[in-house]
Amino acid sequence: MSDPVNIYEIGSPEFNAFFKRMRERADTGGSPTGDVNSRLLARVRESGDNELIQFAEHFFEGLHPFAEATVERVLDLVSKHGDAALTQLTRVFDSYPLTSATIRVSQKDLDALALKADPELLEVCRRDVLPRLTRFHERQKQESWQIEEKGGGVGIRVQPLQRVALYVPGGKAFYPSSLMMSAVPARVAGVREIAVFTPPGALEQTPLMAALLKELGISEVYRLGGAQAIAAAAFGTEKVARVDKIVGPGSEFVALAKRMVFGRVDIDNVAGPSEVVVLFDGSANAAWVAADMLAQAEHDELAAAVGVTDSAEAAQAVVAQLARQLAGLPREATARRSLQNFGGIVVAPSMGFGIRFADTLAPEHLEILTEQAEQHAAQVKNAGAIFVGPYAPEAFGDYCAGPNHVLPTVGTARFASALSVGDFLRQVSIIRGSAELLAAHRQAIVKLARAEGLEAHARSVELRS
Structure with a gap:
């Protein structure tokens, strides 16, 4: 050999x-999907489900046989049809009988699955892993600050994002470690609403994930994977409230979807x-x-x-x-x-x-x-x-x-960093004025405003003189 x-x-x-x-x-977007699409469509036709067959035939009709085109169509369907699109797409791509009622994992199911986790492995996470991750990420906390000057001042207010999505990948394997790596910095940052998206069947195959979700205090969990999960998080549906940011690694389809929704929501990176x-x-x-x-x-x-x-x-x-x-x-x-x-x-x-x-x-x-x-x-x-x-x-x-294991890939370490507490924070500039402080800088503001042809800017300061 x-x-x-x-x-x-x-x-x-x-x-x-x-x-x-x-x-x-x-390079992203270039992976051919023609053979995969054919196999998926054949599997759907074998199901005998006429409604699903009609949906799949319409989805794949005229679809350019590359991953980017598939993701674009998924995003479009979810943005227009919400939960109905999520359930059908999950049945096509994951062969999982998702319904509107089961998109979100119930607390009862989460509790039952958590009981099936290996107690020794869970204890290892409690005793060794989570404390080390928390201790490291606690050092990344950022503080608000203020510079006082002439009765006024300027500064930064650091505040956590309100709502984030953590994508935990599946497919060939499921990764409880990725859940911990994403959730710990979000919790340390003080994010109030954390929603976890993971492919259907992930919790059943890896009960440790359910136990860790309970350990981390996360109860909002969705049976959604791939581009449809990213679409649900970015656009929102009847059952899924849209988020402010999506983090976590995933397949090529997940990476492409994150890239396409960036701007509507924030993302951590486009992982390769x-x-x-x-x-x-x-x-x-x-x-x-x-x-x-x-x-x-x-x-x-x-x-x-x-x-x-x-x-x-x-x-x-x-x-x-x-x-x-x-x-x-x-x-x-x-x-x-x-x-x-x-x-x-x-x-x-x-x-x-x-x-x-x-x-x-x-x-x-x-x-x-x-x-x-x-x-x-x-x-x-x-x-x-x-x-x-x-x-x-x-x-x-x-x-x-x-340190976090969610890292920049395929050369992006030239400009990107590991997932951190800072990814879940925003810095809001605070400007506190006073008559004395504004007067001290009146001339500079007025001259610059008029140099840029913005007369109303200049007058807004002169009126306060």
Whole structure:
């Protein structure tokens, strides 16, 4: 069997092709959906439900076979038809018999599902995870402030958003950790209304999520996933009140929907596929490097796991470990495909060159397993999160290190940051005037207003003289 990943020397034609492939991961809207649409329509027709068949045929009729077109049509339907569209879309895409009455999870159902959670796992979250997340995010709190001057003053009032939506993804797996990572900063910020959207069946398959919702004091939960969940949160329906902001990672359809509704509501970011870059040298434990790359690759087939080193010998050792550890991995097929698509070991002429390459990728996660890990970490400019040293695997950050694991992806770490308490706050400027303060600045205001041709502005100040 061939090696699970290739080794690329920076500057080679093979490296250039690999780098191009990595950059193209950032493209959104281009994923073809023709085959998926055909399978969905065939499944609906097999149901024998004439009303659903008519809805699905109308939905897919003339639909451009790309994800962006699907999302646009979903948003349009939900904005126009509300709950009726949500129930039909969920039956088409999730094959779940959603009704208007079951869009929101009842308190009775939430309580019953919470009782099914593994008590030991719930206790781990109570004792270890939630306290660490809360302690870290408490440090991100922001305070209002005021500068007093001449009987007046200026300042900032920091206040929480009133209502937010937390999207908790599902599909191939369900992630209670994502619920905690989104909910903790929202609670620390003081958000009054927190609504959780998660695909139908998520709570039934992962009762821990129901137990955590109760632990977090969240009772507004909707059985909605994909673009239709984002549409419901952004537009509102009969059963779902619109929100001020939507946060949380999700599929390509979720990411596209968030991008399209931005402006009507705020969003945290447009998340792409997950990724890790592991910077390592000859001192690194090859088995540990390989294990951390596989921890990323098992997420999904679009995940990227890239090693960067200045040692060809170390690169070969990691490739051998990847082959050894892949065998028998529960998600071996997914991890293997991920490594084939977007995995690789890049050999740089020096560690400094490797750091510059990592900066160019601006990865979501950057691990540094080198003898001079602290010094190398200080040289990195672009990364969502930096994991310093051999005892800081990405998995630590994913679950309970403290910082948020909702991070910028596919190069957006050049300008974006991890989800934080600040994402759930607004800063309102406060300007308190006084006769003395306004008089002191009268001339500057009047001159600037007239220079810009805004005479009414100037007169509004002169009248107060």
